[in-house]
Every structure is written in structure tokens, then in C-alpha cells.
Amino acid sequence: MSVLIDTSGLLALLNANDELHNSVRTEWAELVAGDEPLVSTSYILIETFALAQNRLGLDAVRTLQEDIYPVLTVEWIGPDLHQAGVHALLTAGRRQLSLVHCVSFETMRRRHITSAFCLDAHFREHGFEVVPSDAGPARSG
Numbered sequence: 227m228s229v230l231i232d233t234s235g236l237l238a239l240l241n242a243n244d245e246l247h248n249s250v251r252t253e254w255a256e257l258v259a260g261d262e263p264l265v266s267t268s269y270i271l272i273e274t275f276a277l278a279q280n281r282l283g284l285d286a287v288r289t290l291q292e293d294i295y296p297v298l299t300v301e302w303i304g305p306d307l308h309q310a311g312v313h314a315l316l317t318a319g320r321r322q323l324s325l326v327h328c329v330s331f332e333t334m335r336r337r338h339i340t341s342a343f344c345l346d347a348h349f350r351e352h353g354f355e356v357v358p359s360d361a362g363p364a365r366s367g
């Protein structure tokens with residue numbers, strides 16, 4: 227079974243000063259060593275690259291590109307998934323729920339993915355398992 231790799235998990239992995247970095251790093255190592263495909267979306271990657279550059283600098287971007295990106299299976303978002311995400315966003319009517327979240331949830335449903343590597347409680351709220359399990363309140367990117 228695949229695991230969706232989200233921005234919040236990746237940022238904590240890249241940031242050694244994050245309070246959950248150690249548990250995220252341990253979980254990441256287990257995921258990479260496992261047989262499950264690690265799936266992300268082009269929207270998640272755009273968000274992660276932008277936030278990593280802004281918050282952590284170009285060394286983090288380099289690590290993301292050279293060490294993390296190669297192990298991911300990327301779902302490139304086309305018009306159909308984009309429109310489904312926009313529809314879900316507008317239907318939900320919640321300011322803290324982003325288009326990236328909604329596209330991620332739709333991608334997970336379509337690919338039958340039940341788990342997300344993240345620190346974002348929105349995934350749990352939408353019925354997905356969150357790993358590592360000690361993810362606290364919703365974190366966006």
C-alpha cells in the first residue's frame with residue numbers, strides 16, 4: 227500500500243530544529259527502507275520547495291531535490307484533479323483547508339492510499355491514517 231508524502235512531514239524532516247524532527251526522521255527511514263511506494267503530488271512539491279527555500283534556505287532545497295525527490299513517485303496534477311480539488315475546497319468552505327490539501331485528499335482517494343506521512347491533522351480529520359502517529363494539531367507546510 228502506498229503512502230502519501232506531505233509538505234508538513236517533509237519540512238520537519240528537513241528542519242533539524244523542529245520538535246518532531248527525530249520521530250519524523252525515524253519514520254522516514256522506515257518508509258524509505260520499506261516496499262511501499264512513496265507518493266507525492268506536484269502541488270505538494272511546489273509548496274514544499276517554496277516553503278523550504280523561504281524558511282530553511284537553499285541547502286534544504288538541495289537536500290529535497292537530491293535526496294528526497296528521487297525516492298518519490300510523483301502524481302502530476304492535471305485539470306481533472308485540479309478541478310476536483312477546487313470543488314472540494316469551495317464545498318468545504320474552511321479557510322485553513324488549502325487547495326493543496328484538497329488535491330492531496332482526492333489523489334489519495336483515487337489511488338486508494340490510506341496513510342500520509344505528515345504532521346497535519348487535516349488528514350486525520352478526512353479519515354486517513356497519519357504517520358508518524360504523534361502528529362499534533364494541524365500544521366500546514
